[in-house]
Amino acid sequence: xxxxxxxxxxxxxxxxxxxxxxxxxxxxxxxxxxxxxxxxxxxxxxxxxxxxxxxxxxxxxxxxxxxxxxxxxxxxxxxxxxxxxxxxxxxxxxxxxxxxxxxxxxxxxxxxxxxxxxxxxxxxxxxxxxxxxxxxxxxxxxxxxxxxxxxxxxxxxxxxxxxxxxxxxxxxxxxxxxxxxxxxxxxxxxxxxxxxxxxxxxxxxxxxxxxxxxxxxxxxxxxxxxxxxxxxxxxxxxxxxxxxxxxxxxxxxxxxxxxxxxxxxxxxxxxxxxxxxxxxxxxxxxxxxxxxxxxxxxxxxxxxxxxxxxxxxxxxxxxxxxxxxxxxxxxxxxxxxxxxxxxxxxxxxxxx
Numbered sequence: 483x484x485x486x487x488x489x490x491x492x493x494x495x496x497x498x499x500x501x502x503x504x505x506x507x508x509x510x511x512x513x514x515x516x517x518x519x520x521x522x523x524x525x526x527x528x529x530x531x532x533x534x535x536x537x538x539x540x541x542x543x544x545x546x547x548x549x550x551x552x553x554x555x556x557x558x559x560x561x562x563x564x565x566x567x568x569x570x571x572x573x574x575x576x577x578x579x580x581x582x583x584x585x586x587x588x589x590x591x592x593x594x595x596x597x598x599x600x601x602x603x604x605x606x607x608x609x610x611x612x613x614x615x616x617x618x619x620x621x622x623x624x625x626x627x628x629x630x631x632x633x634x635x636x637x638x639x640x641x642x643x644x645x646x647x648x649x650x651x652x653x654x655x656x657x658x659x660x661x662x663x664x665x666x667x668x669x670x671x672x673x674x675x676x677x678x679x680x681x682x683x684x685x686x687x688x689x690x691x692x693x694x695x696x697x698x699x700x701x702x703x704x705x706x707x708x709x710x711x712x713x714x715x716x717x718x719x720x721x722x723x724x725x726x727x728x729x730x731x732x733x734x735x736x737x738x739x740x741x742x743x744x745x746x747x748x749x750x751x752x753x754x755x756x757x758x759x760x761x762x763x764x765x766x767x768x769x770x771x772x773x774x775x776x777x778x779x780x781x782x783x784x785x786x787x788x789x790x791x792x793x794x795x796x797x798x799x800x801x802x803x804x805x806x807x808x809x810x811x812x813x814x815x816x817x818x819x820x821x822x823x824x825x826x827x828x829x830x831x832x833x834x
Contacts, residue, residue, distance in 0.1 A: 547565050768789045
């Protein structure tokens, strides 16, 4: 299939059937669609309206057709379902082969997927088979309606700036997007759409990997950062490692999760997967508390959709205060213990 992909799909070859439509490669979490899929459907709906193009979700797996209605309710006009026993266990080769095979058959102009462990594994394979470009870890998407070009914005140069990438000559245009970059919308249970069941061709399913056993990896509290309603973030102003215990205590009192900026991660006080910002995780909590966070643009890129931002910094001119809902000017080492004491007093009615 890959040998003929360029001949079949190249724009320069002048193929009579146009590339039209936007696809979202769906993932699931348990018995529901993954949040990143619903977020992408919301954004793709906007992009599709700009292009005047239909929106389809691609659902690959085994016993997954029950999710189709949820995807339609969140904006999909059509759901392409490939349900097969060979797809019960995820493998990059099979899932990539199925997505690429579908794309060659139905010719979407844009394919979007989550920049998750799964998406990062099989979407590059599909792009390779299709001989097209792929922009990974995007933080924004837009459309140039004149040329129907997808504008794909992602961090560049070690997270120090944003680059907007385009793929003007090849189709489909492909991008993976970080979770929590876009907001999902409320579902419309009355929304109607088409569900198309597709039997995969044998060559789509070819793979050299056999999954013997799947074991769920529970990383504990560190996994709570994604989707947390409250996040307490340690920045450079947290000057001593022992103060991280207080940061975690505050997060625990508020039922939240702990994150950090690059300096905290670089010092080894938090693991890299808890770094928030342009080169880390993007979050959108209801309450964000930044302790000694200066507000550098790299970090702000990862928190801009937070509903309420509380900042504590000893520098009254720190950029974070321009973004914050509430600000406290002072030393984190002095304010943090008092903040914990006041919250405990509010919760228990007793001075601790």
